Amino acid sequence: xxxxxxxxxxxxxxxxxxxxxxxxxxxxxxxxxxxxxxxxxxxxxxxxxxxxxxxxxxxxxxxxxxxxxxxxxxxxxxxxxxxxxxxxxxxxxxxxxxxxxxxxxxxxxxxxxxxxxxxxxxxxxxxxxxxxxx
Numbered sequence: 857x858x859x860x861x862x863x864x865x866x867x868x869x870x871x872x873x874x875x876x877x878x879x880x881x882x883x884x885x886x887x888x889x890x891x892x893x894x895x896x897x898x899x900x901x902x903x904x905x906x907x908x909x910x911x912x913x914x915x916x917x918x919x920x921x922x923x924x925x926x927x928x929x930x931x932x933x934x935x936x937x938x939x940x941x942x943x944x945x946x947x948x949x950x951x952x953x954x955x956x957x958x959x960x961x962x963x964x965x966x967x968x969x970x971x972x973x974x975x976x977x978x979x980x981x982x983x984x985x986x987x988x989x990x
Contacts, residue, residue: 895986898922898938913967914938916974920985923970925962934962936970942981945973 923938933950
């Protein structure tokens with residue numbers, strides 16, 4: 857049985873996105889609302905604490921930071937991507953010869969590099985939160 861409440865949408869942004877139009881007719885206010893919701897989810901340290909710990913490398917005390925981690929099969933690559941209202945950073949870790957890393961997830965191998973970068977950059981820009989999700 858198919859659940860009809862949800863509909864898969866492919867969102868393709870074009871150069872017109874900032875003028876209020878997209879290739880699929882999704883208006884700019886809707887795109888902005890979705891972006892705010894994603895930022896809210898990815899920056900919720902309380903929600904990620906059961907998996908990553910309250911003081912994981914994804915947490916930068918005093919700053920609102922959104923982050924997403926990933927690990928490829930067989931631990932060949934690990935990554936952490938994240939942003940604040942002022943900075944964006946992507947960290948990839950891996951070996952050029954495709955040899956597996958130590959069997960640790962992206963939050964462990966790339967997370968500390970991500971945290972170190974944010975820890976140095978964010979104090980230069982002040983403490984601003986993401987826009988409200990309403």
